[in-house]
Amino acid sequence: xxxxxxxxxxxxxxxxxxxxxxxxxxxxxxxxxxxxxxxxxxxxxxxxxxxxxxxxxxxxxxxxxxxxxxxxxxxxxxxxxxxxxxxxxxxxxxxxxxxxxxxxxxxxxxxxxxxxxxxxxxx
Amino acid sequence: xxxxxxxxxxxxxxxxxxxxxxxxxxxxxxxxxxxxxxxxxxxxxxxxxxxxxxxxxxxxxxxxxxxxxxxxxxxxxxxxxxxxxxxxxxxxxxxxxxxxxxxxxxxxxxxxxxxxxxxxxxxxxxxxxxxxxxxxxxxxxxxxxxxxxxxxxxxxxxxxxxxxxxxxxxxxxxxxxxxxxxxxxxxxxxxxxxxxxxxxxxxxxxxxxxxxxxxxxxxxxxxxxxxxxxxxxxxxxxxxxxxxxxxxxxxxxxxxxxxxxxxxxxxxxxxxxxxxxxxxxxx
Numbered sequence: 531x532x533x534x535x536x537x538x539x540x541x542x543x544x545x546x547x548x549x550x551x552x553x554x555x556x557x558x559x560x561x562x563x564x565x566x567x568x569x570x571x572x573x574x575x576x577x578x579x580x581x582x583x584x585x586x587x588x589x590x591x592x593x594x595x596x597x598x599x600x601x602x603x604x605x606x607x608x609x610x611x612x613x614x615x616x617x618x619x620x621x622x623x624x625x626x627x628x629x630x631x632x633x634x635x636x637x638x639x640x641x642x643x644x645x646x647x648x649x650x651x652x653x
Numbered sequence: 654x655x656x657x658x659x660x661x662x663x664x665x666x667x668x669x670x671x672x673x674x675x676x677x678x679x680x681x682x683x684x685x686x687x688x689x690x691x692x693x694x695x696x697x698x699x700x701x702x703x704x705x706x707x708x709x710x711x712x713x714x715x716x717x718x719x720x721x722x723x724x725x726x727x728x729x730x731x732x733x734x735x736x737x738x739x740x741x742x743x744x745x746x747x748x749x750x751x752x753x754x755x756x757x758x759x760x761x762x763x764x765x766x767x768x769x770x771x772x773x774x775x776x777x778x779x780x781x782x783x784x785x786x787x788x789x790x791x792x793x794x795x796x797x798x799x800x801x802x803x804x805x806x807x808x809x810x811x812x813x814x815x816x817x818x819x820x821x822x823x824x825x826x827x828x829x830x831x832x833x834x835x836x837x838x839x840x841x842x843x844x845x846x847x848x849x850x851x852x853x854x855x856x857x858x859x860x861x862x863x864x865x866x867x868x869x870x871x872x873x874x875x876x877x878x879x880x881x882x883x884x885x886x887x888x889x890x891x892x893x894x895x896x897x898x899x900x901x902x903x904x905x906x907x908x909x910x911x912x913x914x915x916x917x918x919x920x921x922x923x924x925x926x927x928x929x930x931x932x933x934x935x936x
Contacts, residue, residue, distance in 0.1 A: 571823045
């Protein structure tokens with residue numbers, strides 16, 4: 531199985547996020563075709579309506595588009611769009627909670643910055 | 654569309670179905686869920702006119718099913734019972750079915766047999782429980798009927814074969830859209846495959862809704878007993894369980910203002926089902 535589903539979110543959202551991750555990782559490039567609804571359905575053992583719902587989320591966001599009779603393709607500019615969306619989420623999901631936790635256990639700003647620098651060195 | 658209208662079925666002193674009214678729409682995959690003896694098989698047998706209702710009627714595409722060969726030809730029931738001549742070999746039954754069902758996909762039947770490593774030269778009576786299920790499921794899925802009814806299709810199948818069968822069902826469904834009704838008590842497994850959910854219990858319909866709606870109708874919350882109790886106070890709680898100082902609560906509605914000490918996950922369909930169909934038994 532290519533996608534391991536977790537219990538935390540609805541499956542259609544996890545399908546959309548999997549495609550987003552694959553685009554961000556360069557596995558699907560702009561103007562490249564992604565797997566069909568049927569392929570997602572059979573490979574992931576999910577109802578095609580669920581796969582369609584996930585893919586439609588990305589169509590609405592302008593990440594994917596449909597070529598009539600051919601299938602779904604990654605839109606031009608999708609990578610940049612996703613990167614800025616994820617950057618925004620990075621602030622919400624990581625930085626805000628990092629600052630909150632740091633305040634809770636009394637780590638000051640300079641210490642955090644040092645830690646971040648250490649993190650980059652060790653990566 | 655299959656319409657079941659006020660169907661009741663009495664066997665001597667047992668009421669197997671009690672005033673059931675249900676609709677199965679076209680081109681959707683349904684999960685028909687219920688405990689042993691809930692009335693699943695009786696319902697499927699009544700739909701396909703193998704058993705007659707004590708009251709009520711079944712309409713398929715607007716026509717009554719009773720003694721209506723044309724309507725019955727639109728449906729194919731994979732039954733727990735074996736209606737095939739036991740001395741016949743698998744490939745003989747494939748060929749025989751092909752003669753009687755004009756839409757039968759003989760090529761796919763042999764391909765699927767190969768995929769499941771089902772020996773088509775084997776006699777039907779020599780098949781193990783698992784392979785008997787696989788054989789019957791293949792015939793049903795290749796019937797290309799407009800309505801395919803699968804009664805406990807994964808009975809006796811190991812995990813690999815169950816996995817393969819769900820994929821085959823979805824693959825056949827992708828090739829030609831049709832209505833597929835899967836009766837089972839293995840809920841968690843089919844929950845992602847089905848689009849609509851029907852739960853019957855003690856001969857009555859407890860719930861009919863889209864699977865996704867049901868899953869999003871509630872959530873699971875986990876944490877320390879005291880924290881969970883505090884959070885669920887005044888909320889619509891389906892059920893709870895405790896283990897080692899932790900508590901799980903299944904709550905209706907959307908999670909709101911959840912403190913960071915608690916963890917939110919999806920509703921567990923199996924747990925909901927057990928709760929809905931629990932007749933106060935157990936330890």
